[in-house]
Amino acid sequence: MRQSYDLRAQGAGMTRAQWHTMTVIRFNEGASQRLIAGILDVGEVTAGRLIAQLEDDGWVERRPDRSDGRISRVHLAAGAASALAALEQIEAEEEAKALAGLTPAQVVELGRYLNVVAANLANTQQSARRVCGSDAPSIGTST
Secondary structure, eight states, X not given: OHHHHHHHHHHTTOOHHXXXXXXXXXXXXXXXXXXXXHHHTSOHHHHHHHHHHHHHTTSEEEEEOSSOTTOEEEEEOTTHHHHHHHHHHHHHHHHHHHTTTOOHHHHHHHHHHHHHHHXXXXXXXXXXXXXHOTTSOOTTOOO
């Protein structure tokens, strides 16, 4: 599913890293670069480069934090609307393909099961950090 989405997003002029970053910013409007890096599970420098690319394309903008001038907050720019609309269309079509043949009730049930799996994985990661110490790398990351 991700490969199909990636190919279609490329047709809309976005790489996987760009659409993923745009999605994170969309749901975390006004977040700092540090927070965005944490959500993306990348370093701050990498996140900064991704944000700079999106800024150059007119899709996001950095604004100074009102209480701490050292921090920039990342916001969607007016130019992001068309890119987000294209991504939403791709998402809706890919989701429809993936869930074809399921009833609405089954989709809800699937969502519940996936939420349990996600919670289990999050608990496993937290447990691993407690056992290994806070300096241990996150599961699934390369450091």
